[in-house]
Amino acid sequence: MLSTWEDVKTLGLSLGLPKVEVATSWGNENLKAxxxxxxxxxxxxxxxxxxxxxxxxxxxxxxDPDTFILHSHYAKHGLLLVAAGRIDPDWAEARLRGTWRQLAPKRFLKDWDAGLVDQA
Structure with a gap:
């Protein structure tokens, strides 16, 4: 199970997906795709x-209310909060790969799927 931001960040960066970067938003580190x-x-x-x-x-x-939680700050947003120490690496990898595809511009994704884009 993943327990910390470092664990999640390491997983995200290890996927070898292009157009992924470490960034800071609102004073907090995040990964952008x-x-x-x-x-x-x-x-x-x-x-x-x-x-x-x-x-x-x-x-x-x-x-699974022990794993998937909510804080009032996020109530109006379509975000999934997964409790520290309960983040399944396989679930997280599948979620990150799927979201990466959703965030990709259609033309880029077409080229990626055709093998025309180099990995990160």
Whole structure:
């Protein structure tokens, strides 16, 4: 299980995906993909934050409330908070890869899928 921001950051950077960078937003380190926030650590609660949507978050919280949590700061946003020490690396990798694809411009993704883009 992943327990810290360093664990999540290391996983994200290890995926070898292009257009991924370490950045700082609102005074906190995060990873950006294609210039957009991709994953980060909450400054409000010990949890990693991944992109998702409110319906998915509600379903995950109902299924596993010890792992998928919510802080009031994020209530209006489609973000998934995963409690420190309960972040499954396989789940996180699949989530990061899927989100990376969602954030990619369509033309870039077409070239990536065709093998025309070098890895990071």
């Amino acid at each position: 294609h210039g957009k926030m991709w994953t980060w650590w909450s400054p409000y609660v010990e949890a990693a934050i991944f992109k998702g949507d409110i319906e998915e978050r509600e379903m995950l919280m109902a299924a």
